[in-house]
Amino acid sequence: MVGIEIDYSEVEKRLGVSRRTFLKFCTGVAASLGLSTHAAVAMANAVADPKRRPPVIWLHGQECTGPTEALLRSEQPSMEHLILDLISLDYHQTLDAGAGHQVEDIKKKSMLENKGKYLLVIEGAIPIKDNGIYCKIAGETMLDLTHEAAANAAAIVAYGSCASWGGVQSASPNPTGATGAPQVLKDKTVVTIPGCPPNPANFIGTVLYFVTYGKLPPIDDKGRPKWAYGRLIHENCYRRPHFDAGRFANEFGDEGHQKGYCLYKLGCKGPETYNNCPSLEYNNVGGGVWPVGVGHPCFGCSEGGVGFEKPMFSLADVKTHTPPNMFPAIETREASGTMTAGAAALAGVAVGAAIGATAMGAKKLDEKEGKQE
Amino acid sequence: MKRRDFLKATLGGTAATLCTTAEARPNLEPAPEAVGMLFDSTLCVGCKACVSICKELNDMPPVTDNEQQIWDSARDLSGETLNVIKVYKDGDAKTKDAEINGYCFEKRSCMHCVDPGCVSVCPCTAMRQHKVTGIVTHHADVCIGCRNCMVGCPYNVPQFEYNELFGQIQKCQMCNQAGLERVDKGQMTGCAEVCPTGATLFGPRKALLQEAKHRMQLKPGEIYNYPRGDVSKPYSHHEKEVPAYRDHIWGEKEAGGTSVMHISSVPFDKLGMPAVGDRSAASVAETVQHSIYSFMALPAVALAGLTYVVRRNTDDDNDGGES
Numbered sequence: 001m002v003g004i005e006i007d008y009s010e011v012e013k014r015l016g017v018s019r020r021t022f023l024k025f026c027t028g029v030a031a032s033l034g035l036s037t038h039a040a041v042a043m044a045n046a047v048a049d050p051k052r053r054p055p056v057i058w059l060h061g062q063e064c065t066g067p068t069e070a071l072l073r074s075e076q077p078s079m080e081h082l083i084l085d086l087i088s089l090d091y092h093q094t095l096d097a098g099a100g101h102q103v104e105d106i107k108k109k110s111m112l113e114n115k116g117k118y119l120l121v122i123e124g125a126i127p128i129k130d131n132g133i134y135c136k137i138a139g140e141t142m143l144d145l146t147h148e149a150a151a152n153a154a155a156i157v158a159y160g161s162c163a164s165w166g167g168v169q170s171a172s173p174n175p176t177g178a179t180g181a182p183q184v185l186k187d188k189t190v191v192t193i194p195g196c197p198p199n200p201a202n203f204i205g206t207v208l209y210f211v212t213y214g215k216l217p218p219i220d221d222k223g224r225p226k227w228a229y230g231r232l233i234h235e236n237c238y239r240r241p242h243f244d245a246g247r248f249a250n251e252f253g254d255e256g257h258q259k260g261y262c263l264y265k266l267g268c269k270g271p272e273t274y275n276n277c278p279s280l281e282y283n284n285v286g287g288g289v290w291p292v293g294v295g296h297p298c299f300g301c302s303e304g305g306v307g308f309e310k311p312m313f314s315l316a317d318v319k320t321h322t323p324p325n326m327f328p329a330i331e332t333r334e335a336s337g338t339m340t341a342g343a344a345a346l347a348g349v350a351v352g353a354a355i356g357a358t359a360m361g362a363k364k365l366d367e368k369e370g371k372q373e
Numbered sequence: 374m375k376r377r378d379f380l381k382a383t384l385g386g387t388a389a390t391l392c393t394t395a396e397a398r399p400n401l402e403p404a405p406e407a408v409g410m411l412f413d414s415t416l417c418v419g420c421k422a423c424v425s426i427c428k429e430l431n432d433m434p435p436v437t438d439n440e441q442q443i444w445d446s447a448r449d450l451s452g453e454t455l456n457v458i459k460v461y462k463d464g465d466a467k468t469k470d471a472e473i474n475g476y477c478f479e480k481r482s483c484m485h486c487v488d489p490g491c492v493s494v495c496p497c498t499a500m501r502q503h504k505v506t507g508i509v510t511h512h513a514d515v516c517i518g519c520r521n522c523m524v525g526c527p528y529n530v531p532q533f534e535y536n537e538l539f540g541q542i543q544k545c546q547m548c549n550q551a552g553l554e555r556v557d558k559g560q561m562t563g564c565a566e567v568c569p570t571g572a573t574l575f576g577p578r579k580a581l582l583q584e585a586k587h588r589m590q591l592k593p594g595e596i597y598n599y600p601r602g603d604v605s606k607p608y609s610h611h612e613k614e615v616p617a618y619r620d621h622i623w624g625e626k627e628a629g630g631t632s633v634m635h636i637s638s639v640p641f642d643k644l645g646m647p648a649v650g651d652r653s654a655a656s657v658a659e660t661v662q663h664s665i666y667s668f669m670a671l672p673a674v675a676l677a678g679l680t681y682v683v684r685r686n687t688d689d690d691n692d693g694g695e696s
Contacts, residue, residue, distance in 0.1 A: 243420055243422075244420065244421065244422075244425070245422065245425050246420070246421075246422025246423065246425045246426050246567035246569075247422075247567075248422075248567070248569050250608070250609060251609075264420075264569055265569045265609075265611075271418075311612065313611075314611065314612055314613065315418075315569070315570060315611050315613060317418075317469070318418035318419065318420070326446060327419060327458065327459060327460035327478070328446075328447070328448040328449060328457065328459050328460070329459065329460060329461075329462070330459050330460070330461050330479060330643070330644055330645040331645060332448045332449055332459065333448070333449045333529070334436075334447070334448055334449040334450065334451040334454075334532075
């Protein structure tokens with residue numbers, strides 16, 4: 001950061017953190033996004049400039065508020081402080097000090113004033129059965145509120161598994177028709193940050209990317225930022241060497257479990273769940289704090305069709321090994337043991353020569369005897 | 374004795390011996406207590422735990438492509454690899470166990486034939502089949518290194534240690550070779566023990582065949598409780614949807630049957646299984662060999678033929694002579 005002069009005194013006052021702590025945070029976020037220190041400076045600049053703080057409308061649907069609660073408990077230096085000041089949080093049902101008509105008016109006003117500029121965060125599933133009557137806020141259905149807020153949003157982020165693909169209430173038989181935001185807002189690009197609860201680092205990283213560059217990070221076909229959800233848990237799991245060596249825990253508390261062996265046989269869904277838990281763990285607590293780290297198989301909470309859908313202890317479909325992935329093809333042979341066509345021909349020639357020599361020998365026998373006569 | 378009479382007598386005798394002994398030897402029957410393994414390709418997830426434990430138990434080094442590589446990546450069976458997981462893939466290879474645009478895993482290891490070709494062709498009983506367990510073992514102490522067994526095996530299983538100065542034949546002996554004797558000790562094979570999905574299942578051949586037949590009868594999509602380890606006393610189970618099995622148990626009848634059987638949802642010719650008939654090569658070859666050698670018939674015929682050639686070529690000397 002040598003040679004870059006930015007006045008952070010304003011930030012220090014506004015956020016209540018030291019310049020050093022602030023830059024450390026930005027560098028950390030940039031690193032976890034796989035970006036350079038240059039990006040960290042860009043992020044610091046973006047955050048330091050109060051004019052660039054985007055207004056945020058935060059909607060809650062069918063959910064337990066887990067994503068917000070997780071975000072509040074982030075262990076990064078005063079992260080909740082930072083995130084609340086980094087963005088201008090105009091409407092958030094859990095965190096708003098006001099209530100009732102007051103906050104609803106503020107929301108409407110902000111959406112009107114910041115038309116096309118605000119960030120919409122959706123937390124919780126949207127019930128669509130019976131026109132969405134199973135979830136109402138201020139007399140309106142979540143379905144209508146979502147469409148209304150999405151119409152003029154600059155970007156939409158679905159935060160948590162419920163908002164991303166429906167979550168626990170979308171599990172069979174799904175009586176309310178709980179649906180994820182991408183399925184409701186089919187014509188919009190919705191960035192999804194699945195997880196139950198999702199890792200706040202994945203959310204903050206994505207939002208900071210948006211604030212810094214004015215666009216969303218690269219996403220996959222399910223709207224997940226590739227930097228966070230690009231790999232299977234199985235790929236980066238520190239128990240993976242045990243999987244490869246055939247060392248599995250057979251039951252909870254057995255010798256293998258105590259020794260930290262692979263949890264695949266106990267139903268770990270790591271091989272079919274895309275997330276960055278093994279590299280980030282959870283909420284920066286450290287010490288292996290995430291399910292597999294503490295000895296429980298991955299539940300697949302962030303993967304639609306796995307979490308809340310597959311039985312907890314049934315075996316996962318291993319997706320890592322989709323070929324080609326270090327497997328010899330059926331027809332591959334080690335270069336030994338088989339007779340090639342050339343070798344067979346040579347052997348044939350040898351046999352033929354032996355037969356011919358014998359015949360000639362018999363003939364010569366005849367000639368010899370003839371001469372002796 | 375006239376040449377004509379001699380030939381007549383010889384040929385007549387040979388024909389008589391051939392007629393009396395030319396009875397085909399049938400395929401050998403599986404031993405009633407034979408043990409084996411069942412490989413269910415649809416359960417295999419390609420973790421290669423079986424390959425790893427096999428190397429460990431048989432004290433074999435990893436096979437690598439180059440010196441920088443430190444992990445085992447054997448491409449096929451060799452003098453240093455007794456068990457390997459291979460992949461079948463077609464098109465975009467996205468769907469597991471699909472023949473078209475799919476992939477599946479296939480295990481390559483000794484099939485432990487009920488009527489083994491390697492045992493039949495071995496000239497010095499270095500290849501033996503255990504009378505009770507049916508396990509085919511190799512005994513290096515009597516092996517002369519002729520490598521007939523490598524040619525006699527339809528599955529390309531016995532492999533020679535070409536890289537060793539005093540190389541030997543190596544093959545899977547179902548973890549029951551002298552010094553390991555897992556089966557004799559009541560344990561299962563290493564590969565069956567570590568398999569996390571029960572794709573490799575150990576047990577009595579009869580019970581395995583029954584299990585395989587039962588799986589063929591299950592409806593695709595229903596939930597079945599798959600056993601792990603030993604089919605007669607599984608150490609655990611796991612529930613899984615039944616795939617669309619091909620109605621074919623490789624090893625039930627192929628070439629007289631095998632103790633290691635395979636089931637799959639992809640046809641076996643796609644999985645590199647050889648086109649062997651129901652008749653074992655050993656029974657065909659032994660019928661021919663034992664017939665032509667019975668009562669020294671082949672040597673007798675050969676002697677007759679040679680005698681004829683010699684006599685014809687030296688006929689002038691003897692004609693009218695004092696024979």
